[in-house]
Structures are given as structure tokens and as C-alpha cells.
Amino acid sequence: xxxxxxxxxxxxxxxxxxxxxxxxxxxxxxxxxxxxxxxxxxxxxxxxxxxxxxxxxxxxxxxxxxxxxxxxxxxxxxxxxxxxxxxxxxxxxxxxxxxxxxxxxxxxxxxxxxxxxxxxxxxxxxxxxxxxxxxxxxxxxxxxxxxxxxxxxxxxxxxxxxxxxxxxxxxxxxxxxxxxxxxxxxxxxxxxxxxxxxxxxxxxxxxxxxxxxxxxxxxxxxxxxxxxxxxxxxxxxxxxx
Amino acid sequence: xxxxxxxxxxxxxxxxxxxxxxxxxxxxxxxxxxxxxxxxxxxxxxxxxxxxxxxxxxxxxxxxxxxxxxxxxxxxxxxxxxxxxxxxxxxxxxxxxxxxxxxxxxxxxxxxxxxxxxxxxxxxxxxxxxx
Amino acid sequence: xxxxxxxxxxxxxxxxxxxxxxxxxxxxxxxxxxxxxxxxxxxxxxxxxxxxxxxxxxxxxxxxxxxxxxxxxxxxxxxxxxxxxxxxxxxxxxxxxxxxxxxxxxxxxxxxxxxxxxxxxxxxxxxxxxxxxxxxxxxxxxxxxxxxxxxxxxxxxxxxxxxxxxxxxxxxxxxxxxxxxxxxxxxxxxxxxxxxxxxxxxxxxxxxxxxxxxxxxxxxxxxxxxxxxxxxxxxxxxxxxxxxxxxxxxxxxxxxxxxxxxxxxxxxxxxxxxxxxxxxxxxxxxxxxxxxxxxxxxxxxxxxxxxxxxxxxxxxxxxxxxxxxxxxxxxxxxxxxxxxxxxxxxxxxxxxxxxxxxxxxxxxxxxxxxxxxxxxxxxxxxxxxxxxxxxxxxxxxxxxxxxxxxxxxxxxxxxxxxxxxxxxxxxxxxxxxxxx
Numbered sequence: 001x002x003x004x005x006x007x008x009x010x011x012x013x014x015x016x017x018x019x020x021x022x023x024x025x026x027x028x029x030x031x032x033x034x035x036x037x038x039x040x041x042x043x044x045x046x047x048x049x050x051x052x053x054x055x056x057x058x059x060x061x062x063x064x065x066x067x068x069x070x071x072x073x074x075x076x077x078x079x080x081x082x083x084x085x086x087x088x089x090x091x092x093x094x095x096x097x098x099x100x101x102x103x104x105x106x107x108x109x110x111x112x113x114x115x116x117x118x119x120x121x122x123x124x125x126x127x128x129x130x131x132x133x134x135x136x137x138x139x140x141x142x143x144x145x146x147x148x149x150x151x152x153x154x155x156x157x158x159x160x161x162x163x164x165x166x167x168x169x170x171x172x173x174x175x176x177x178x179x180x181x182x183x184x185x186x187x188x189x190x191x192x193x194x195x196x197x198x199x200x201x202x203x204x205x206x207x208x209x210x211x212x213x214x215x216x217x218x219x220x221x222x223x224x225x226x227x228x229x230x231x232x233x234x235x236x237x238x239x240x241x
Numbered sequence: 242x243x244x245x246x247x248x249x250x251x252x253x254x255x256x257x258x259x260x261x262x263x264x265x266x267x268x269x270x271x272x273x274x275x276x277x278x279x280x281x282x283x284x285x286x287x288x289x290x291x292x293x294x295x296x297x298x299x300x301x302x303x304x305x306x307x308x309x310x311x312x313x314x315x316x317x318x319x320x321x322x323x324x325x326x327x328x329x330x331x332x333x334x335x336x337x338x339x340x341x342x343x344x345x346x347x348x349x350x351x352x353x354x355x356x357x358x359x360x361x362x363x364x365x366x367x368x369x370x371x372x
Numbered sequence: 373x374x375x376x377x378x379x380x381x382x383x384x385x386x387x388x389x390x391x392x393x394x395x396x397x398x399x400x401x402x403x404x405x406x407x408x409x410x411x412x413x414x415x416x417x418x419x420x421x422x423x424x425x426x427x428x429x430x431x432x433x434x435x436x437x438x439x440x441x442x443x444x445x446x447x448x449x450x451x452x453x454x455x456x457x458x459x460x461x462x463x464x465x466x467x468x469x470x471x472x473x474x475x476x477x478x479x480x481x482x483x484x485x486x487x488x489x490x491x492x493x494x495x496x497x498x499x500x501x502x503x504x505x506x507x508x509x510x511x512x513x514x515x516x517x518x519x520x521x522x523x524x525x526x527x528x529x530x531x532x533x534x535x536x537x538x539x540x541x542x543x544x545x546x547x548x549x550x551x552x553x554x555x556x557x558x559x560x561x562x563x564x565x566x567x568x569x570x571x572x573x574x575x576x577x578x579x580x581x582x583x584x585x586x587x588x589x590x591x592x593x594x595x596x597x598x599x600x601x602x603x604x605x606x607x608x609x610x611x612x613x614x615x616x617x618x619x620x621x622x623x624x625x626x627x628x629x630x631x632x633x634x635x636x637x638x639x640x641x642x643x644x645x646x647x648x649x650x651x652x653x654x655x656x657x658x659x660x661x662x663x664x665x666x667x668x669x670x671x672x673x674x675x676x677x678x679x680x681x682x683x684x685x686x687x688x689x690x691x692x693x694x695x696x697x698x699x700x701x702x703x704x705x706x707x708x709x710x711x712x713x714x715x716x717x718x719x720x721x722x723x724x725x726x727x728x729x730x731x732x733x734x735x736x737x738x739x740x741x742x743x744x745x746x747x748x749x750x751x752x753x754x755x756x757x758x759x760x761x762x763x764x765x766x767x768x769x770x771x772x773x774x775x776x777x778x779x780x781x782x783x784x785x786x787x788x789x790x791x792x793x794x795x796x797x798x799x800x801x802x803x804x805x806x807x808x
Contacts, residue, residue: 001502001506002400002502002506002509003397003400003401003404006397125502125506128509128510128513131513132393132509132513135389135390135393135513135516136389136390136393139385139386139389139390142382142383143383143387143390146379146383149374202394
């Protein structure tokens, strides 16, 4: 029970807590205000979405949530692309990207927290699990931030590669959801590396949240991932020049 | 954005219209999947109707199938699968992984026919099948 | 720039949280596996004992477990919790769903004909294990804030000398060049403090040399200059007595030049004397108004020569506590400036007044005045309004106002500049604390 809560919280929160330190490495004037405003945007978004969550899930023959996530992921991907193309609107795009990622995480957590409603003893487990999960995620964020700050001094490519990995993750996630609702065909899996690194292991969860690790990817997903990654790097290189 | 959304809907409707998929049902009650061993044909496009009879939501998750589908309490969801390679694909409920466990067995053509025959025989002799 | 303290605290706490939480999760997993193994062992023992007893006597098996006994694949016994038909499960341990629950099932065999099924609800096992293990995790979570506070304290404590050093250096005045002294300096900081102190030493020596140099030079120049002045005067007088023709204008210029140089040297020495480091003030209550009148009287011949009108207005008596020499120098400098920069026939006005705490002397003239943007600079040494374009007809060193400012500061007063009430001109206001 507890371990599952921790796993779910970590899995759902990690993408945000990996995106956050990367975006905060951009040169901003006042980071605190940026975060506060992002929080406000995300909270406002969640206040709008949460009451409609059931309705959203029922849309499009029960595929509404997937479509909604695809929309959010696409917007997030566009934000990251825009951020790589030009730093001129970096404050707005960063806030939007963070707010989108927060909303994605929050929807998953809201759905999960519904499971403990009316179950005796589940809330305690939920709180402890949430504390553990949040602690792990924020520690990773702090360490990633400091590590990136260190790496950034050696090469500005580190930031570009991190952004590219995260963007590639969003696109492969979106493609996975498209396959799930049968918009694009599901091809045979290219390999199965679950023996090497299972997706449900701690490292697997971390890698999935970071760059979208899949133990059993199919060709479309892999191509989308690689395409986005290379596109992001090319854009970054153009900006670096 | 608008154009791509429209395109998406077209694709979606098109794929629904074309789908002549065999449907299997997977029930969720008391955080238990039934059947816990779901046998399906390999090499075919199929869909699984997930019927959640509990009051709390559940997330159908399978790493080997690359599926992660939320189904709210007292509602249904459809999971599109296949064509699958013959083999076993474990799945579980993300929110209750201790009890909600199951495995999807994709059988190759010959085995699938044998299995179906057995099913009908079982039904005729009324032997209860416990999973 | 990043803060070492914040970096250390955040990274240390993050590492601590990450490792301890991951370790807690790992210990949860291991404990759960261990508990599961123990439960399995129990199940196996129960199965063995039931088999034994059932074959000898028919005893009711344990509570909470589902039991089925099969002989030659035929169900011969089942208890209330077990399903009505023989469970199809592999021999050994497995997990099965029946009767709306998930069970941990053990199928044991005895010989070839007997088979026993013992099953325990998975929920029950997990809940039991979960409660025990979760309780053991609470200390990890609850001790974290304490550990975080300790890390914060230790890091802050360790970086305290660095903070003290930077506070000590930033609180210093620019002129303060005494060595830095800190208690209990850590080894790593010792070279920094030593290097800083060595630098301070060299700097203060250099400053002292520079300061002494100007006054030494001035002092050394005074005697030969006096000799030069007297010799020049004697030469002119002598030539006049002897009737030797001479260029009067050139001689006058020569004399003026020497006189200006004498004034300059005089002022350099005054400046040095009035420097707060050197000045030994001998303050006593003085009547500022009387002093002003005396200074005006001293300068009256000059004022008359320039056909200027001078007036002293305001209070007849104004008591301030000051050094007499310094105050006289101050007024003389201000008046001298006013006389110098006011054109022929211009006006000069001295006004004495008081504020709540201060005695105020305003010296206003009808000269050309100073542009407000130049106000901050005129107190600098050797600064002259208009720079190189300064009217060369007006002699001056650019030291007058610098001296005045030092004198004012010496008495804890204030000096400010403004426009005079005449059609043009400068007003200098000097405020000194009232003598109570």
C-alpha cells in the first residue's frame, strides 16, 4: 500500500521535478516570481479542470483523458520548441510549460487520490507516501539543478541536450497515447529490455520520467523520440551560433 | 492547432468506423481482475472492455503492452490492442497492484482455436472454471 | 553568484532525503519479502500438520485459512472459506483469485493420492506486514526535519568565520586600513586573512607616505620661497633706488606669481593640518557673529579695493563650540572666495541664523555662481569650476572649499551649496551644532 503510493507519487511528480531544474537554468531575472505565477496559473487550471475531470474521461468513447493529455503534451512540446528557438519569450513559455506539466501531474494525482476516498486507513498511508514521494522528487530536483549549474559551466550543450531529452519524452508519450486510443497503429515491439532495466524499477521510473524510457518500444514511438531529439538539438545548435 | 485537432478527430472516427475488432471483457470488482487470465488471439487487432464495478478509479497498466488506461469507478473503458505476438503479457491495476493482477495470454492461431473449442466444451459440460 | 552556504545546505539535505528515503523503500521491500517468506513458511507448516492430523484424526483446521483436501483429485474435505470445487492451481505457492478475494495458495502433496490446498487472503497478509513495516518507517520521515535543522546549524556554524570576515570587511570605512583580527580563524581562512592584512599594511604605508609627501614638500618649499620673495622685493627696491630702468609690469607679474605660490603652499599645509587624522581640535564656546565681523574687518581693504558692498545680517551673537583657528580659517576661506569671484562693485552678504539644533552661516555673493551639477565636485581637492576653462584671471588653487569641508566635518557640521538671492551668484550655507 505504502510503497505503491510512493511509487505512484514519484512516477507522477518526477516529470515536473525534472523539467523544473532544467528550465530554471535559463537566465531569468526573478525566479521566485516566475514560480509563484506558474503556481497560480496551474492552480487556476486545476480548479477549472478537476470538476470536469469525470466529463473529460467520458468524452470520445472513454478516450477523453488521453486526448486531453495529448493536447497538453503537444502544447508542452511546442513550449519547449519555442524555448529552444528563441529566448526572447522565455518567461512566458517557461511559465506555460511548467504550468502544463504541473497540470498533467496534478490530474494523475487527483485520479489516484480518489482511490483512497472512503477507504479506512488509506489516508494515513497516502500522506506518508506523498511525503516520501515528494521528498524524493524535490531532492532529485535540487540535485539536478546543482548538477546542471555545474555542467553548464563546461558546455552550454548540456542544457540543450536536457531540453531535447525532455521534449523527446513528451512526443513519445503523446505517440504512446495515440496508439492507445487506436489513432495510430501499434507496431510490433522492437526489443524488450525489461530484463535489463524494468520500467517499474526505481531507475526505470526515473529514466521514464526523464527521457521517456520504454522497455518495449515500437518503431513509431522510437522514430518520434529520435526525431524530436534531433530536431531539438538542431534548433539548439542554430541558436548557439 | 485547430487544423491538427480536426485531423485527429477524422483519424479517430475513421479508425472507429474501420474497427472490426473482437471484443473481450475484463471485469474489475473488489480490486480483482476477472478473468485474471485473459486468453486472446495473437496477430489480430482486439479490444478489451474494462468494466470497473468498484467505486474507486483504477488504472490498467501493462508495461509489456505499453498501456496505461484510467477507468473511473463504476464505469467502463476500452483498451485497443494488437496485433500481438503470441506470449504472456502481465498487467495490473496501478492503484491496487497487490490484488489487481492478471495476465493476458495471446495464443497463436492453432492454439487459439483449440482453446475456443475447449471453452465451448467446458460450457456444455457446465464445469466451473476457476481462475 | 551562488551562495556556498545555500549550496551546501540544499545539496546536503537533498542527498540525505534521497538516500534515506530510497533506503527506507528498499528496507520496506526487503521486510515485505521477508514477511511474505515467513507467512509462506507458516502456510506450509499448517498444510503439513493438517495432512498429518486428517489422516489420523479429523480435526478442524486453523481459522482464517481456506483448506481443501483432495484424494485422487477428488475433493474429500473443505472448510467454510474454501470454494466448493477443487482449486486448479499448480503445486507449490501461487496467487489465485476465488470467492471475490485474492489468495496466497499453497498446494502440498503427500504421496501420490493426497493433495492439500491451504490458502490465506492476500489482503490480510499484506495489511499485517504493511502496518508493521510502515510503523518502522515513521522515524525515518519524522527525524528528517531534525536532521535538516542540524545540517543547517552545522553548515552555518562552519561558515561563520567566512561570514564574520566578510561582515568585518564590508563594515570598514574606505580609510580604515588596520589589520583584520578574527577569533578562532579556521586553517583554510588563515592565508586569506594574512594576505589581506599584508595588503592593508602596504596600502596604509603608501597612504602615509603620500600624505606626508605633500606637506613635506610644502614645508621644504616654504623657506626657499620666502627667501625668493624677500630677495625679489629687495632687488626691486634696490633697482628703484639706483634708478636702474626695469619692466614694472613684468616685475609685478613675477611678484604676483611668487605670492600665489606662497598661498598655495600655505593652503596645502593648512589642508594637511586640518585633516581629521592630524588636527588636534581645541574646542571652546565662541561667538560666531563676532568672529565673522573680525574676519570681515581683516578683509576690508580687499573689499574696498574691489568696490564691493558687504553686509552682515541676522543674529548679533551666535554661540558655537569650535576651534578658534579652524573657525576663523573657515570664515576667511568662504569670504575670500566670495571676494575673489564677485565682480567689481558686486555684493556680498553674510547672514547668521539658527535652526532647532544648528547655528547657520550663509555667505551669498553676486558672482557668476556655480552650476548645480558641479556642486558635488567643488569640494574635491584641486577642483576648479569649469575645469581648464576657468577664468585664468582669478588666482586660486582649488583647495579652499576642500579645506572648508574638512573643517566643517571636523566640527560635526554640514555644508551645502545653493543659489544666492542676488540675480546671480552662489550661497554657501554652513551649519554647526549650537553651543548649549
